Amino acid sequence: MNTAIEPAPVAASSTGQPRVDHPSLSVVIPMYQEIDNVEPMLKRVHEGLAQYRGAWELICVDDGSRDGTGERLRTVGERYGAHVRVIRLRRNFGQTAAMQAGFDAARGELIATLDGDLQNDPADIPRMVEELLARNLDLLQGWRRQRQDAFVMRKLPSKIANALIGKVTGVALHDYGCSLKVYRAEVIKEVTLLGEMHRFIPVWVAGVTAPERIGETEVAHQARRFGTSKYGISRTFRVLLDLLSAFFFLRFGSRPGHFFGSIGILFGVVGSILMAEMLWVKFGLGQHIGTRPMLFVAILFLVVSIQFLTTGVLAELMMRTFYASGEHTHHRIRWQSDPAHADWRHST
Incomplete structure (x- = not known):
């Protein structure tokens, strides 16, 4: 397969010869x-x-x-x-x-x-x-x-x-x-x-x-x-x-667990606070909480928290599998000081 660019018209120098001093x-x-x-x-x-x-x-x-x-x-x-x-x-x-x-x-x-x-x-x-x-x-x-x-x-x-x-x-x-x-x-x-x-x-x-x-x-x-x-x-x-x-x-992109996990923790903290309040009302004050809307809100927040946390774990597993394939890396090298074929061994 030919990978060279077919020559196109380029600027000429004072000698009439093409000037090719720029990247293709x-x-x-x-x-x-x-x-x-x-x-x-x-x-x-x-x-x-x-x-x-x-x-x-x-x-x-x-x-x-x-x-x-x-x-x-x-x-x-x-x-x-x-x-x-x-x-x-x-x-x-x-x-x-x-x-x-x-x-x-x-x-x-x-x-x-x-x-x-x-x-x-x-x-x-x-x-x-x-x-x-x-x-x-x-x-x-x-x-x-x-x-x-x-x-x-x-x-x-x-x-x-x-x-x-x-x-x-x-x-x-x-x-x-x-x-x-x-x-x-x-x-x-x-x-x-x-x-x-x-x-x-x-x-x-x-x-x-x-x-x-x-x-x-x-x-x-x-x-x-x-x-x-x-x-x-x-x-x-x-x-x-x-x-x-x-x-x-x-x-x-390389750490989706942090994104989903942060949201899950936020919902979990709020849900735990609401649930703790419900437990205090139930056992501390002896009041009935079965029909209180806050109880269902607390349960909902805790369920959502678990869903986001598990989604984050699954996303992390998928991302690690993606990079572990060897075809992709998260980092990019612009240059390195030693050639890849250099002898790394050193003796004195």
Whole structure:
């Protein structure tokens, strides 16, 4: 299997020779029902990366479009060369699955993503690569400060979502929803995207690298010219559910027993206090407690406590089995001082 990137046009030096002094780059663009944007999008990507000083490839993922987007991508892509690769999913799986397919296929040392609706400017990518390398980041997130979208349908839900995500996760960024990002491939490929996780990619990346290695930079944004938006105000409610999952896996992914156990202990303490009061009323004061609502509340709290505690134990067993398989580790090594093949024995 060929894992090298097919050569794409790169910037030339004063001697006329190609300058390849930047890491190889894979540009991943998920598309759904964007047939009118295919040709201008491919043109702008090539214009924007014409001066990129390294090998690059373009991976377009058609997320099961029914308007001919996949066929148009293949036809137009053939005009540019083998560095344009098209992946067509069997049906519409969603933007997260499309991005994961692109990440899996990417062969570059860096990966850039952007939407296929022409609202992101591909010309920002070379500058973002320079900034990511200069700041020694693992992820550089775009920030659409001058966003060209309707306030109620797009800006308002985005502002609410950004505030919630930053408050709950502690990874504060201005624009989580901007698809224009640049990653180090070795880092983003440590993350497996499922469900609607593309909204929380910086949060998931913070689970495999230090938060200070995640940055943001202002990028250009333009109004949509063709097609219709796939987002609306309803997205805010889905974000709330996704945010709960992100918070749980970020804080308690490797120790779920602490999450369920804390809730179980809380219910257990409250239930024990209520039950102790009932016992005092029964045996200390000699009063009848069989019909008192507090007795049933105390029993309920104790039962719920036992359920949460046992759920925590089962979750811990599942997590330990998961990591004991040897295919996954909770820690990530950035570098180590001694080569793996070095002789560890020492004599004097």
